[in-house]
Amino acid sequence: MPKHRDILDNLSTAVVTLDADMQVLSMNNSGEVLLETSEARCVGHGLDRLVAHPETLATVLEQVIRTRSPLARRSMPLILHSGREIHADLMLTPVSEDAGSFLLLEIQPVDRLLRISREENIHHAQETTREMLRGLAHEIKNPLGGVRGAAQLLARELPDEDLAEYTTIIIREADRLRDLVDRLLGPNQQLDQRKLNIHEVLEHVRNLLLAETDNRITLVRDYDPSLPELVGDRSQLIQAVLNIVRNALQAAENVDDCVITLRSRPQRQLTIGRTRHRVVCRLDIEDNGPGIPEDLLPSIFMPMVTGRAEGTGLGLTIAQSIITRHGGMLGCTSEPGMTRFTIYLPMETSHHA
Known part of the structure; x- marks a missing residue:
């Protein structure tokens, strides 16, 4: 038996x-x-x-x-x-x-x-988008380097120093576009995988946000202390969680009324992609903000999708890329007054590059 x-x-x-x-x-x-x-x-x-x-x-x-x-x-x-x-x-x-x-x-x-089918479709769409972006980045960065080099040469030949202001603008904007393209592609360095305490990652993000908002934001801890250590890249996981929390903060109508809950739990028997895991670490990042518009929700992890006029729409894209490279999964549910991003991270060693 x-x-x-x-x-x-x-x-x-x-x-x-x-x-x-x-x-x-x-x-x-x-x-x-x-x-x-x-x-x-x-x-x-x-x-x-x-x-x-x-x-x-x-x-x-x-x-x-x-x-x-x-x-x-x-x-x-x-x-x-x-x-x-x-x-x-x-x-x-x-x-x-x-x-x-x-x-x-x-x-x-x-x-x-339905979730597994939806995740597979999303994963396929994201891979297609990433391939397109890599090709687009190559096509943009090559002529951009030429424009920047030509502007530097022109600056040396200009007879009037006052005219150098224009070449400086060209160089600065070329650098800005190059950085934007690099961010579009997301983090590309190898994961520095080591044993870590996921609560230390959450606490680091919590302290950063409290410092950035001068303690005006309310960050609630709801941790499960029984969670064992997992293997991951500490700095990149901090970046992923930080991007999600900052996204919630930027969506808040009033910083003083913004409440974000950081929750950790073990979850058993979960399928991520085509791999079934006996146990994973589940992290919920939940806020009391206005919620994500229903028409925007299916595409929030796509590059350049944002509900803010001044936003680049790259924060969630990069967060998802980091979680995916850890062999995990990032999902979202939202309604007015509650948005919850959920990160699933395998507890066993990840081999994703």
Whole structure:
């Protein structure tokens, strides 16, 4: 049984077994994560320990018990005890063996499948955009270097020193455009991966923001001290978190009313891209600002997309690039009065360049 249990706990699908009276017999790790409860709390109890309103689920289970036939239900809504609603595909199978009979309930969240598909599409679009930007950067930087060199030569030949003001402007603007192109491409140096405490990264960002705002901003800590160290590039992770927090600060209507929460939690059985991780570090950066316009939300990580007239739209692009290179994932949910950026970082060693 322990070997079978190990297999169940490594499945990404939530699996719950129940007896003929619909009492919970067992639940794997994915079930605990999905239903936001624990096996210890549910074993020996009815469906009301699994979900808040179990009537629909009970009806389906009763049908399986009565007919002794497997049954599938697509996109069934389930209300968790936290109040959150999820939609899941259910597969219910009656199982008979020498020790007795039981019901096997497999739950696959539709939300997760849609998220994976959406992430793959986003990742493909970002890779296409990055390739385009690399080509564009090459086409821009070559003539830009020529313009800058010509301006320097012209400055040496000018008879009137007052005219040098114009060549200085040309050189300065050429340098500004070059820096902008470099920022478009994001950080390109190798990751300096070492063991680090993610809370030290968050605290560093917190202290920077408090100093920048003269302690006017409210930064709330909500850390899980049980999180072990992970492997990453400290300076680049600081840059990624700092870009997100500054983005929230710049979106705030009033700095004195701006509240940003920094939250850390472990999360089990998460798929990032095509890799499933047993446990990842989840960081939430949540603010009480006006929210991101709905039409802007799907493209906020794309270069040059910004809701501010004076913004370059590169902060979130660079943050996502850094997180992706760590083998992680960056997502966002937003509504008026609440925007939450969520960073997922693998707890095992990352090999991304």
